[in-house]
Amino acid sequence: QQQVKQSPQSLIVQKGGISIINCAYENTAFDYFPWYQQFPGKGPALLIAIRPDVSEKKEGRFTISFNKSAKQFSLHIMDSQPGDSATYFCAASMDYRDDKIIFGKGTRLHILP
Amino acid sequence: DTEVTQTPKHLVMGMTNKKSLKCEQHMGHRAMYWYKQKAKKPPELMFVYSYEKLSINESVPSRFSPECPNSSLLNLHLHALQPEDSALYLCASSQVGRSGNTEAFFGQGTRLTVV
Numbered sequence: 001q002q003q004v005k006q007s008p009q010s011l012i013v014q015k016g017g018i019s020i021i022n023c024a025y026e027n028t029a030f031d032y033f034p035w036y037q038q039f040p041g042k043g044p045a046l047l048i049a050i051r052p053d054v055s056e057k058k059e060g061r062f063t064i065s066f067n068k069s070a071k072q073f074s075l076h077i078m079d080s081q082p083g084d085s086a087t088y089f090c091a092a093s094m095d096y097r098d099d100k101i102i103f104g105k106g107t108r109l110h111i112l113p
Numbered sequence: 114d115t116e117v118t119q120t121p122k123h124l125v126m127g128m129t130n131k132k133s134l135k136c137e138q139h140m141g142h143r144a145m146y147w148y149k150q151k152a153k154k155p156p157e158l159m160f161v162y163s164y165e166k167l168s169i170n171e172s173v174p175s176r177f178s179p180e181c182p183n184s185s186l187l188n189l190h191l192h193a194l195q196p197e198d199s200a201l202y203l204c205a206s207s208q209v210g211r212s213g214n215t216e217a218f219f220g221q222g223t224r225l226t227v228v
Contacts, residue, residue: 034216034217041221043117043203046217100158103156
């Protein structure tokens with residue numbers, strides 16, 4: 001119930017291509033879904049986040065698509081660049097219950113130059 | 114200022130040593146967290162402090178002892194650690210309850226090696 005399942009584990013995309021990472025959850029009490037980007041040796045940094053009352057959120061080249069009925073959400077990186085090479089974690093939390101953030105297992109993204 | 118500052122950046126300690134990790138934020142956040150992250154794994158929650166009170170302890174061994182002296186500071190006291198405790202220790206902060214569009218900010222972490 002507390003899990004967030006993330007796929008794929010690793011992803012290689014050509015420069016300029018679209019990177020897609022998928023996540024699924026079980027607990028319908030989750031109401032906040034952030035994506036974090038982490039470079040080696042650094043802490044995770046919030047990339048973009050969405051709430052379940054919205055089906056899509058776009059910030060620059062990054063878009064979250066959210067399907068509440070399927071309990072799935074995904075990150076799309078358009079025009080992927082070598083600088084996007086990092087590990088991406090989807091996450092979920094219950095804002096009004098406690099302050100836990102439940103992370104997916106992560107996706108190591110490599111953009112080929 | 115949206116920074117969470119952690120010191121030291123790197124720490125090597127023996128199994129009999131006592132050391133402390135420090136974390137500081139000046140964003141007015143009243144929730145502060147310690148996470149442990151092993152290589153190629155997601156961060157694992159250890160402790161949450163809410164309004165300077167320990168609100169979540171994820172069954173962490175007693176050799177890890179958190180402390181929140183005030184609303185800006187968070188410490189993690191380490192004693193008699195094991196080599197398997199070697200990891201990146203991350204501090205984070207957020208508004209309590211994180212209502213609205215708030216986020217958790219992470220520090221750069223302390224890379225801990227236990228020898």
